[in-house]
Amino acid sequence: MQLSKFTDYAFRALIYLAKNPEENATVDILAERLEISSHHLKKVINKLAKTEYIISSKGRNGGLKLGMDPAEINLGKVLLLTEENLSLVECMGESGTCPLLSKECKLKGIICKSLNVFVNEMAQYTLKDIM
Numbered sequence: 001m002q003l004s005k006f007t008d009y010a011f012r013a014l015i016y017l018a019k020n021p022e023e024n025a026t027v028d029i030l031a032e033r034l035e036i037s038s039h040h041l042k043k044v045i046n047k048l049a050k051t052e053y054i055i056s057s058k059g060r061n062g063g064l065k066l067g068m069d070p071a072e073i074n075l076g077k078v079l080l081l082t083e084e085n086l087s088l089v090e091c092m093g094e095s096g097t098c099p100l101l102s103k104e105c106k107l108k109g110i111i112c113k114s115l116n117v118f119v120n121e122m123a124q125y126t127l128k129d130i131m
Helices: 005-019 027-034 038-049 075-082 107-122
Strands: 054-057 063-066
Touching: 005 027, 005 038, 005 054, 005 063, 005 075, 027 038, 038 054, 038 075, 075 107
Parallel strands: none
Antiparallel strands: 054 063
């Protein structure tokens, strides 16, 4: 399993903002400091700014700041927000993709259970824990 760049960039941006609370960072500054594409980061910041995680303000003194205390930002929730597709195998997302898929298929259940354990483990931590 590999998390998307979108999720990776979201975690990196949140960590940076948490570690630099006095700075009014811009997307370009974040991209430079995190050594990632500003084009991709703009999409990430746009999504996070639609939540309470990031506050984006415009103007001369504008920029990006955390919208919540790092101890309140749950990593599991960020993961679920940023990962568009957590289907680890094709049959998790759609039916009719596997000729062996039936009510007796145990593999899909094991994979779903394992994924839930992963998400629940991430949910045990906050942004503060990884700063």
